[in-house]
Amino acid sequence: MTVLEARDLTKLYGDHLALDRLNIAVAAGETLCLLGANGAGKTTTLNLFLGFTAPTSGQALVSGHDVAADPAAARAALGYVAEVVSLYPSLSGAENLAFFAQLAGQAPRATQRDAILDRLRFPASAIARPAGDYSKGMRQKLGLAIALMKGAKAILLDEPLSGLDPAAANDLVAVLRETAAGGTALLVSTHDIFRAKDVATRIGIMRHGRLVDTVDPGALSGPELESLYLTHMAERAA
């Protein structure tokens, strides 16, 4: 079942075409990684799905809801994990979770929270500590926990693995796979080819605001994917 869908989604910032007639669909349990250099249109795509900016033309749909027409209904089905998950530093992890759960209209339950944190391999002892003390990996997991507590059908992740040490990145990749396996649709923006291959069920290569290729990561080796990506980037340079 398609959870996220872009139909000829286009965004112009003044004269700059940030996104050009994007057409994608992400089904439940699927992970689509948007791969591209800075300015390729990845973050613009996420912002359009989140309703943080309005499309110039086309539609972004979440669970069938047009984001521009009904952002509240669309956001109700969405989770969002930023490159650096912003938390309230003086509040504990548990208080942060409770606050965002309340915003989502959920009554925070400790048993549900603990189960999610356990699934995400978030250290139980850390949940009562101020979030200001958390490492980046812990913040990313808590961001994911916020989305899962909300019961999001789709989660948008903006460079979630950027800046993580290899162990933390491997850990998060495993968590993301498990999350998708649980039936959540994931749309991940990244510029890390190898991590994209690890986590995605499909990879979309973006350039100049356009989706120039879609590949099955299982059909290509890492070097082949890298070669394909560099070819597309070279076309851009040319």
Place this chain on the structure above:
Amino acid sequence: MMTASLYVSLAGKDWLEFRRDPRLVLMAVLVTLLALAAVLTSWARVSAHEADRLATIAADRATWEGQGERNPHSAAHFSFWALRPLAPMALLDPGVTPHAGSAVWMEAHNRNPAQARPVEDLATGLDLGSFSAAWVMQTIMPLLIFVIGAGLVARERERGTLRLMLASGASAGGLVPAKLGGLGRIAALLALPLLGAAVLASLLAGAVQPAALLLWVGVYALWFALLAAITIAVSALLRTAGQAQLLLIGLWLLAALVVPRAGAGLAGTLAPVPDPGSFATAIQAELKASPDPFEGDGAKAFEADVMARYKVSRLEDLPVNIDGLRLNASEDHGDAVFDRAWAGLEATYAQQHIAMRWTALLSPLVPLQNVSMALAGTDTAHQLDFQAQAEAHRRRVIRLLNLDFVEHAGAEGFDYKASPALWKSIPDFRYRPMPLAPVIDRIVPDLLALAAWAGLAVVLLVLASRRLVRQGV
């Protein structure tokens, strides 16, 4: 998300963050202590003033009644004080009372200005009279609210939590009202102990007009709502908490310090009040320029008029003492001069008040101060009312003494001595507080100015909210 539940979530979170910021907590504790100290100081000042006043009245009365046999006109110069009681609500806002005299010396031929200004009795050069609950709420609390609230929206944007909040389900349109409610709750929790202590102390200090007290508290509630609204609007309109804090502190400096002082200076320049010496000299000059009607050329006409009134043809046949009548005529003549001079002075005060009111366009503190002082019974109008009541009492007393002279002096004239029974029959001065209705009538322009500022704050909030919805994060 519903605004009400958004408010509950946000207000709870903002309160938690506030409680865990040691700098803000320390500042709030200091302001609370300062406020309670202000209430205690005011309580001590009002209590001491009332104790002094009652002791002075008792001593003055004993001296007056114990003066023995004496000519009534001599007693009219011996005289006594009219003392102004401090209204219990002066404890909340002393207004002009530290700079205004609270005692008028009552004597024949002269309308004396009020004396005994509290600031003259201070051992230090500090103007402790202004250290009050009103001063804390007008000057210090706004700064505290600005510092606490400057980052409430801007910091969410700055650190990225605004995106996460919106993504989690918070509506951009409901965010600004929810943040306003949250800051309102913090402001209320900070202000309530002060307001409660001040109101309780005021109620214990004496009979308060409940309607005036309620209105006073209501106006300050509006003031805090206005401050919270301006703070949230600025926080939502600017990109960073630092920018919002800088602008709000600038606004505080302008509204709380610069405008009221500059306004007072401007009003004083546009409508200068004569210094007490010049004022008294001008009155004396006018009195000298127009002698009493029974002196010089008017002497014969005055006597003829008196004889005609009593239907006698010789002064010796008058059933009353003409010197007593001359004293009364002298009072009438002097009173007309005093009335003209004081009317001019009051007109100057009114011009200053009007000039000062225009500065309300630049600072909502100006109308708030006007309303606060008026309801507390400590503004210039109340001071002028006290002086008018004291003057009316002086005229009544002098006439009673002159009447005794007229009726009982006979041929003895100035050698006549009245008995102590006359002194006992002279009533004490009793100040009657102004009724609330004319007080409210007078502050309607100030209330409208505050309402206009509140309207402006609402417009700013709506703009900030729309901008947040339109421009996103």
